[in-house]
Amino acid sequence: MTTVSRISRPLRTAARRAKRSWIGWAFVAPFMAAFAVVIVAPLAYTVYLSLFRQKMIGGNAFVGVENYTQQLTNPVFWDALLRVSLYMLVQVPIMVAIALAAALALDSARLYAARLFRLAIFLPYAVPGVVAALMWGYMYGTHFGLIGNLDDFFGITLPDPLSSNLVLASIGNIMVWLTIGYNMLVFYSALKVVPGELYEAAEIDGAGAFRVIRAIKLPAIRPALGVAIVFAVIGAFQLFNEPNILKVLAPNAISSHFTPNMYAYNLSFAGQQYNMSATVAILMGLITVVVAYIIQRVAARKEA
Known part of the structure; x- marks a missing residue:
């Protein structure tokens, strides 16, 4: 083997590796371009605006950081x-508990008309959030909606779901109704x-239904529970x-600052x-990133 061939072989190998590297970047370039335009650029511009x-x-x-200081003392x-945090602490556990109970009922294979049950619970998820808010807002009405009709029919006065004390719970009810099906x-x-x-071993050991849920089903779906909770938060x-x-x-x-997004x-x-x-x-x-990260860390620690 000549000296020239010994030198040129590493060069050809490096050239092939560089070519493969550029081919890989060519495949991901459309996604990277869309990601930069849709995610990175708006985020960077938002940070820029917040500093002026x-x-x-x-x-x-x-x-x-003067704008940040002003808002953190506002x-x-x-x-x-605090209002949206209270909403999260109440709505998320209720939604997850009901969705989990519905999933366990379906998985038990003892539910009558299981397909109809599954469709009935999932159907609200197909309703757009705006339509759901309008629909429930009509039902919450004390003068023209379902609450008002019940008051007139029974001659009673039910609590106003849209009053200051109940409006947050009423909104939580709408969101639970909307999201149970997806999480189920x-x-x-x-x-x-x-x-x-695992079920066969549990049956041999004589484990009951609740023992199977606690020892097999819940640990098995813990990653799915963690993901669902993060997205719900x-x-x-x-x-x-x-x-x-x-x-x-x-x-x-409902004021103009009822939630941070409003x-x-x-x-x-x-x-x-x-x-x-x-x-x-x-x-x-x-704040959302920090809370989601804490939840993921807690879930990973329990899983370990």
């Missing part, structure tokens, strides 16, 4: 955050892949459509305070 402030004299001026922001299918799909040998922090639509029916109970929306489109709106959006994004 429009002033009457001087125009758009760089203020650093009682309006904390009021909205997630849990049911996870239950269907549990190895049959993210959805709770993003609460916007339902209170924004019901605000027309309950203007005294607060950011009204800062931007009603108050023309785009910089503050961007600041609230970034803060809520960071």
Whole structure:
């Protein structure tokens, strides 16, 4: 083997590796371009807006973290955050518990008309959130809706679901009704892949139905439970459509800062305070990421 051939072989190998590398980048380039345009660019622009402030004299001026400091000391922001946190702490466990119970009932193979039961629970998920809010808002009405009709028929006065004390629970009821079906299918799909040998061993040991659920089914679907809880928490922090639509029916109970997303929306489109709106959006994004990360860590630790 000549000296030239010994030198050229590594060069040809390096060239082939570089070519394969560029081929790989060519395949992922369409996704990376879409990701940059749809995700990275809007996020970067939002961060940019949050670092500036429009002033009457001087125009758009760089203020650093001053917008963040102002919002973190703003009682309006904390009021909205605490309200949506309370909503999350109540709505998410109720939704997960009902969806899990429905999935376990389907998986038991003892449920009569199981297909009809599954369809009935999943059907609300096919209803758009805006339509669901309008529909439930009509039923909540004390003068024209279901509550009002029941009051007239029985001659009683039921509590107003859209009052200040009950409106958050009423919104939670809408979201539970909407999301049970999807999460039920997630849990049911996870239950269907549990190895049959585990059930056979439990039957030989004489384990009852509740022991099987506690010792086999729940540990087997723990990853699915963790994913469902994370997505439910993210959805709770993003609460916007339902209170924004019901605000027309309950203007005294639902304020313009009822949730952080409503607060950011009204800062931007009603108050023309785009910089503050961007600041609230970034803060809520960071809070959501931290909470979701904590939940994932807790779930991973229990799984280990």
